[in-house]
Amino acid sequence: MFKIRSIDTFPNVFQNPHFTKQFLVNSEGEELNPKGKWRSDIFKNDNPVVLELACGKGDYAIALAKKYPNKNFIGVDSKGARLFTGAKTAIDEKLNNVVFLRLKIENITNFFAENEVDEVWITFPDPFPKLRDAKRRLSAKSFLERYKSISKPEAILHFKTDDLPLHLFTKEMAEEFSPEIIYCREDIYSAPLVYEELNIQTYYEKKHLAIGRTINYIRFRL
Ligand SMILES: C[S@@+](CC[C@H](N)C(=O)[O-])C[C@H]1O[C@@H](n2cnc3c(N)ncnc32)[C@H](O)[C@@H]1O
Numbered sequence: 530m531f532k533i534r535s536i537d538t539f540p541n542v543f544q545n546p547h548f549t550k551q552f553l554v555n556s557e558g559e560e561l562n563p564k565g566k567w568r569s570d571i572f573k574n575d576n577p578v579v580l581e582l583a584c585g586k587g588d589y590a591i592a593l594a595k596k597y598p599n600k601n602f603i604g605v606d607s608k609g610a611r612l613f614t615g616a617k618t619a620i621d622e623k624l625n626n627v628v629f630l631r632l633k634i635e636n637i638t639n640f641f642a643e644n645e646v647d648e649v650w651i652t653f654p655d656p657f658p659k660l661r662d663a664k665r666r667l668s669a670k671s672f673l674e675r676y677k678s679i680s681k682p683e684a685i686l687h688f689k690t691d692d693l694p695l696h697l698f699t700k701e702m703a704e705e706f707s708p709e710i711i712y713c714r715e716d717i718y719s720a721p722l723v724y725e726e727l728n729i730q731t732y733y734e735k736k737h738l739a740i741g742r743t744i745n746y747i748r749f750r751l
Contacts, residue, residue, distance in 0.1 A: 536609045536631070539616045545632035548607070551639050553630070565642035571628060572601040577647035580605060582634050582676075583654045583667060587615020587627070588731040593650075594619070594627035596726075600647075602627040605634060634667060634675075641679035649676050649686045649751070653733035656692040668699035673706050677751040685711065689727070689746045691737035696745035707749040716743040724748075 536542045543553040543561070552560040563570050567578055577600045581590040584604035594602045604615050604627065612629045619627045632640065654667040663669060668688055676686060686707075688699050696715065703710050714720075717727055727746060734744060 536613050536616055536629070539620065539629075541619050541628045542612060542616050543628065543630050544609070545630070545636065545640075548633045548636065553632070553640065562640060564640050565645060567603070567641070567645060568601065572626065574601070576601050576626070578603065578645060579648040579650065580646055581650045581652070582637075583651055584615065584629070585611045585653075586732050587612065587618070587629060589650050589652055589726075589729055590627050590629070591615055591618050591622075591624065592729040593726065594624045595622075598626055600626065604629045605632060605637070607631060607633050634672065638675050638678055643679060644681050646676070646680040647684055649680065649684065650689075651687070652689040652731050653691065653737070654695075656690070656695040658692075658694060663698070666695060666698060668695070668702050670702055670706060673702060673751065677706075680751045684751045685748055686751050687726075687746070687748045689734070689744060691734070691742040691744055693743075693745060696747065699747055703747060703749040707751065710747065710749040713747040713749075715745045717746050718744060 538556050540556045543555055545553055552562045554560055568575055579600055579602050581604045584590055584606050587604035590602040590604035606612050609631050612631055616629045651667050657665045690696050700713055712723060722728060
């Protein structure tokens, strides 16, 4: 028998209906938009807000939420079936500092206010290798502008990928866009890791490593 893996009843999931509305729906079926109020209304604290964009199963959001109980984490993805894993883990492990959002990242500025975000993680996003699709890459300038417009001035973007052309594209975007590239390295596991968080391996990262791909990482200010 099929088990329906529905996130609709999860109290830690907010969904944007049809990716068109300017509100989210919670597990009670209520419409809300916590833009500017994620700390006060959702997390009910004043801790930093960290986004994991294109989070899939939310591996970074979950691992970081355990490691940093004094930060709030929000995993964002458009696919409910993927969010299920992270949201279920957070419920089972009673992690109150992580929630999940089902929406299109293109619409992120509808749901966050200026200066609301402290840090952004993007891991293993789709590479969109064709030049005509470059605008769809999550490190394209129009996306970086969106992230900047909702972030604190000192906010950092972390970007981890197995796809070398996407890494080099992101580096190029950062050189154009960012006030400071803090760290950039190809094949991060060929030397001791400089940042402990890079130890966290996502579902896609494990798949890539299993077939011998190397992993690249850049962190820069937005
Ligand atoms: C290759 S998977 C990586 C998932 C996860 N970060 C990992 O490393 O396991 C890319 C994810 O990005 C999500 N995604 C792609 N474009 C998106 C968009 N525009 N808005 C929201 N999610 C998106 C997909 O649904 C998918 O879960």
